[in-house]
Amino acid sequence: MATELRRELKSIVGAVQPTDAALSVRVRGLVRRFGEREVIKGLDLDIAKGEFVALLGASGCGKSTLLRILADLDHDIEGEVFVARRRAVAFQAPRLFPWKRVWRNVVTGLASGRDRASANVALEEVGLLHRGDAWPKDLSGGEAQRAALARALVRKPELLLLDEPFGALDALTRLKAQALVSQLWQRHRQAVLFVTHDVDEALTLADRIFVMREGVLAHEVQVSLDRPRSHADPIFTGLRSQLLAWLGVAEEAANVGTSPIEESHAAHPKLRA
Numbered sequence: 001m002a003t004e005l006r007r008e009l010k011s012i013v014g015a016v017q018p019t020d021a022a023l024s025v026r027v028r029g030l031v032r033r034f035g036e037r038e039v040i041k042g043l044d045l046d047i048a049k050g051e052f053v054a055l056l057g058a059s060g061c062g063k064s065t066l067l068r069i070l071a072d073l074d075h076d077i078e079g080e081v082f083v084a085r086r087r088a089v090a091f092q093a094p095r096l097f098p099w100k101r102v103w104r105n106v107v108t109g110l111a112s113g114r115d116r117a118s119a120n121v122a123l124e125e126v127g128l129l130h131r132g133d134a135w136p137k138d139l140s141g142g143e144a145q146r147a148a149l150a151r152a153l154v155r156k157p158e159l160l161l162l163d164e165p166f167g168a169l170d171a172l173t174r175l176k177a178q179a180l181v182s183q184l185w186q187r188h189r190q191a192v193l194f195v196t197h198d199v200d201e202a203l204t205l206a207d208r209i210f211v212m213r214e215g216v217l218a219h220e221v222q223v224s225l226d227r228p229r230s231h232a233d234p235i236f237t238g239l240r241s242q243l244l245a246w247l248g249v250a251e252e253a254a255n256v257g258t259s260p261i262e263e264s265h266a267a268h269p270k271l272r273a
């Protein structure tokens, strides 16, 4: 789309319209500039209700910028953005208030901000009920991240936006956190946009994976594997090679590298329509 035309589009951030009843996210022609630099360049994205989408991409390609826009934290955009009204976000840093006990952190900002029962339900879901009265400084990294997840869940979001939520965790805690998110998603079936640098994490969790490059979603794969997923499954390993190649990490990147998004479903024989 020509830059002039994009400039004429109104920026809209709002609720999903009735015509998009099957969607939790609908983005068309999204542009975000920082000064002269266009970081998001006419991006389109649909996320269906209940769909788990992962977003991979090199550092600095615009993943967090996109997520912040969907979280309603950045309005300086062009294009159309419709997102579900009930949404919650969690970042790599748990961002808990140090002066509030864990349970109060969970319900902070809710109309029922003093509701211990709601906090307890969410804390129980993430296995942290016994730490409700603790102070954030006394939590381990994994516990703090689970508290941040509880704070997101207590809002009963239709859309959950997760920006590298497990990026700071050790390998074992990270695997446990992935299993927890998978269980929670299978229980609640909210739409999820999950930003990660970890290809296996994306393949373990997501229905669909996008690779972002230079401000657009350059590649896409559908992950049609039952859960829980075996990392040794030939479809899993095939998709891993494909994604690594698109990310420019694998040796064979030069041979596989540049299939456009429309062709990506044919990346693995079993994924053809």
Ligand SMILES: Nc1ncnc2c1ncn2[C@@H]1O[C@H](COP(=O)(O)OP(=O)(O)OP(=O)(O)O)[C@@H](O)[C@H]1O
Pocket: 034, 039, 057, 058, 059, 060, 061, 062, 063, 064, 065, 066
């Ligand atoms: N407020 C800002 N002002 C100026 N430039 C910004 C701002 N926020 C982000 N950028 C730039 O936009 C680009 C995309 O940043 P973003 O944080 O979205 O990348 P990312 O893909 O999430 O990276 P990472 O994987 O390292 O977190 C970067 O070059 C970044 O420096």
